[in-house]
Amino acid sequence: DTEVTQTPKHLVMGMTNKKSLKCEQHMGHRAMYWYKQKAKKPPELMFVYSYEKLSINESVPSRFSPECPNSSLLNLHLHALQPEDSALYLCASSLTGASGNTIYFGEGSWLTVV
Template structure:
């Protein structure tokens, strides 16, 4: 079992829908991440939060909107997505804050499989 919990596990949505992906960790980690992953490809970084502040936005389209309500929760709000946005969305956390991640590992959830119709 992973210590990073993502819900829902699967999501099918139309291009006009609004939905949210949720991620939760209770390990006291101070950095949280959203990644997008296509089949058999590496995860692509979308957003990084450090100490609940957005520190990295990898030029992600505005139809993806992240939110970090507190140090344990991370949301990804989805609106007006395109079929090419269908992918596995992974949340991860790591112990360190905004500097010197060093050998601090990423702890991943099992992802949300998103299909946009």
């Protein structure tokens, strides 16, 4: 089983709302990732968690706040977003963060900011 589950699949939020995206995996993976993907562009790395600790933040604006409550769950808290933040948000996981460990992606959460 190589499944990464993301909820919700679609989310529409206003610029003053607070919402969260959720991600879950039960593969025993200890590295989890958030990527953002705009239309016709490759995924862009946002955050990496390794053993529940934030190890990489690619200079993401503070209106995006990641959280890793345990080794199976990853959240992305959203607050005061802008319309240009509308995108597909992808969660991924791998056994560890080391090269050679395959990164598996979820199906993504489509976010629309109005």
